[in-house]
Amino acid sequence: MRICKPTLLSFVATVVVLHISTVVAAAPGGSRRLLYARDDPITIPPYLVFENVRLERAYVALQAWKRTMVSDPWNLTLNWFGSRVCDYNGVVCSSSLDDPTIKTVSGIDLNHGDIAGHLPEELGLLTDIALIHVNSNRFCGTLPLGFSQLSLLFELDLSNNRFAGKFPELVIGLPKLKYLDLRYNEFEGALPESLFEKDLDALFLNSNRFVSKIPVNMGNSPVSVLVLASNKFEGCVPTSFGKMGQTLNEIILMDNGLQSCFPSDLGLLKNVTVLDVSYNWLVGELPESIGQMENLEVLNVERNQLSGVIPEELCSLKNLKEFRYGSNYFTGEPATCRNLEYYNSTMNCLKEEKEQRSTMECKAFLSRPVDCDSFKCSPVSPCLSPPPPPPQISPSAPAPSPSEPSLLPPAPSRSSPPPARPCPPLYSPPPTPPQSSTPAEQPVGQIPEDSSSPSPMN
Numbered sequence: 454m455r456i457c458k459p460t461l462l463s464f465v466a467t468v469v470v471l472h473i474s475t476v477v478a479a480a481p482g483g484s485r486r487l488l489y490a491r492d493d494p495i496t497i498p499p500y501l502v503f504e505n506v507r508l509e510r511a512y513v514a515l516q517a518w519k520r521t522m523v524s525d526p527w528n529l530t531l532n533w534f535g536s537r538v539c540d541y542n543g544v545v546c547s548s549s550l551d552d553p554t555i556k557t558v559s560g561i562d563l564n565h566g567d568i569a570g571h572l573p574e575e576l577g578l579l580t581d582i583a584l585i586h587v588n589s590n591r592f593c594g595t596l597p598l599g600f601s602q603l604s605l606l607f608e609l610d611l612s613n614n615r616f617a618g619k620f621p622e623l624v625i626g627l628p629k630l631k632y633l634d635l636r637y638n639e640f641e642g643a644l645p646e647s648l649f650e651k652d653l654d655a656l657f658l659n660s661n662r663f664v665s666k667i668p669v670n671m672g673n674s675p676v677s678v679l680v681l682a683s684n685k686f687e688g689c690v691p692t693s694f695g696k697m698g699q700t701l702n703e704i705i706l707m708d709n710g711l712q713s714c715f716p717s718d719l720g721l722l723k724n725v726t727v728l729d730v731s732y733n734w735l736v737g738e739l740p741e742s743i744g745q746m747e748n749l750e751v752l753n754v755e756r757n758q759l760s761g762v763i764p765e766e767l768c769s770l771k772n773l774k775e776f777r778y779g780s781n782y783f784t785g786e787p788a789t790c791r792n793l794e795y796y797n798s799t800m801n802c803l804k805e806e807k808e809q810r811s812t813m814e815c816k817a818f819l820s821r822p823v824d825c826d827s828f829k830c831s832p833v834s835p836c837l838s839p840p841p842p843p844p845q846i847s848p849s850a851p852a853p854s855p856s857e858p859s860l861l862p863p864a865p866s867r868s869s870p871p872p873a874r875p876c877p878p879l880y881s882p883p884p885t886p887p888q889s890s891t892p893a894e895q896p897v898g899q900i901p902e903d904s905s906s907p908s909p910m911n
C-alpha cells in the first residue's frame with residue numbers, strides 16, 4: 454500500500470484512464486524515471502453494468518480513492534462497491550449540466566469522516582463534480598494533477614486534514630471554483646499572486662504553514678471572506694484595498710508576523726463587518742479613514758504596537774459592537790468607545806483607563822517615532838506611484854471565464870461553525886504566535902459545517 458509518497462504522478466488526461474498501469478514522472482533533470490509501477494490498476498469486473506460511461510468512470514475514481522484509505526473508522530465507505538455509485542455514502546449524483554438525461558456524480562461529501570488516505574490521480578475522472586467536501590479527515594499528500602480536469606468544481610473544502618506541500622496552484626486554473634477552504638492543513642511556502650486575481654468568493658487559508666509576504670495585489674481579490682490567520686505571513690499589510698470595497702465582508706489576518714503601518718485607504722472597505730489584525734507587529738496610528746467603514750461590527754487590533762489617538766469617528770460607527778485594542782501603545786481614545794457593547798483597552802498608555810502599561814514603558818516606546826515609509830510597502834493601484842514590482846516567479850493563471858448564472862448550489866452558510874478540532878501536527882509542534890500567550894478567542898479557527906454533511910453515525 455502506498456501512503457503519501459510524493460504525488461508527482463503524471464496524469465494522462467486525454468486517455469480515458471480506466472487502467473493506469475504504470476506511472477511515470479519527469480525527473481527534474483528532464484529524464485524520465487519510473488516512480489513506481491502500479492501493478493494493480495482498478496479493473497472493472499465484467500459483470501458490473503453501469504447506467505452510463507460517466508458513472509463507470511466515477512466507479513474507477515472512487516475505487517482508486519477507496520484503495521488509498523488506510524483507515525475509515527466510521528465505515529463510511531463500507532458500501533463503496535458495485536455499479537450503483539450514486540448510492541455510495543457521501544456521493545451525490547444529479548443530472549449532468551450538458552446532458553440532463555444523464556446522471557453523473559456532482560458532489561462528494563465526506564465531512565467529519567476521520568478517514569486516513571490520500572487523493573489519487575483518478576479523482577480527475579469525476580469531471581462533472583461541483584462540490585468536494587472532505588473536511589475533518591486525515592487525508593495527506595497534496596492535490597493530484599488530475600484535479601485540473603475538474604472544470605465544474607465550484608466548492609473545494611479540504612479543511613482540517615493533513616495536506617502538505619506548496620500552495621496547490623492548479624486550483625487557480627479551475628474556471629468555476631468560488632469557494633476554496635484549505636484551513637488547518639500543512640501547506641507551506643508562498644502564495645501565488647494569481648490567487649488574488651481569481652474570481653473567488655471565499656478563501657480560507659488559516660492555520661497552515663505559509664511563510665511569505667502577502668502578495669501586493671491582495672486588494673484585487675473579489676472575495677467576500679478572506680482568512681489568512683495563523684500562518685507566518687510577514688511584511689506589509691498590502692497598501693491598496695483596490696477593488697475590495699464593494700465585495701469584502703470579513704478579513705482576518707490575525708496571528709501572523711505582519712509588520713507595517715495600516716494602509717491609509719482602509720476606509721474604502723465599506724462593506725467589511727469583521728476586521729481582525731490582532732497578534733501581529735503593526736505600528737503607527739489607526740488611519741482616520743477607519744471611521745468610514747460604515748458596516749464595521751467587530752474590530753480587533755489587539756497585541757500589536759499601535760500608538761497615537763484612536764480616531765473619534767471609529768467608536769461612533771453605528772454598527773460597531775466590539776472593539777478590542779488591548780496590548781498596544783495608544784495614548785488617547787474617544788469617550789464613545791466606552792459605550793460599545795464590548796471594548797477592551799487594557800495594556801495601552803491611556804491615562805484614564807485601568808490596567809495600562811507603566812509610564813516608563815510607554816515613554817520608552819513612544820520616544821521612538823514611527824516612519825511608515827520605512828517599511829517600503831508598495832502600492833498596486835496604477836493611480837499611485839511608484840509602479841508595482843514585476844510579477845514574481847509564478848506565471849499568472851488563465852483569466853477565469855465570465856461567470857454566468859449558475860445552476861450550482863450556493864456556498865455553504867458560514868454563520869455558525871461548530872467548535873474547532875485542530876489537526877494534530879504530524880512531525881513537529883505547530884508554529885507559535887509571535888507573542889507569548891495565545892489568542893483567547895479564535896473566530897476563525899473553526900471548521901465550517903455544511904448543512905448537507907452526513908452525520909458520521911449514519
Ligand SMILES: *[C@@H]1O[C@H](CO)[C@@H](O)[C@H](O)[C@H]1NC(C)=O
Nearest residue numbers: 525526527528529531909910
Ligand atoms: C465498522 O465495521 C467493522 C467491521 O465490519 C466493525 O467491527 C466496526 O464496529 C464498525 N465500526 C462502526 C463505527 O460501525
Ligand SMILES: *[C@@H]1O[C@H](CO)[C@@H](O)[C@H](O)[C@H]1NC(C)=O
Nearest residue numbers: 699700701702723724747748
Ligand atoms: C455593501 O454595502 C452596501 C450598503 O452599505 C449595501 O447596499 C450592499 O449591498 C453591500 N454589498 C455587498 C456585496 O454586501
Ligand SMILES: *[C@@H]1O[C@H](CO)[C@@H](O)[C@H](O)[C@H]1NC(C)=O
Nearest residue numbers: 755756779780797798799893
Ligand atoms: C482584555 O483583553 C486581554 C487580552 O488582550 C484579556 O487578557 C483580558 O481578560 C481582557 N479584559 C476583559 C475585561 O475582557
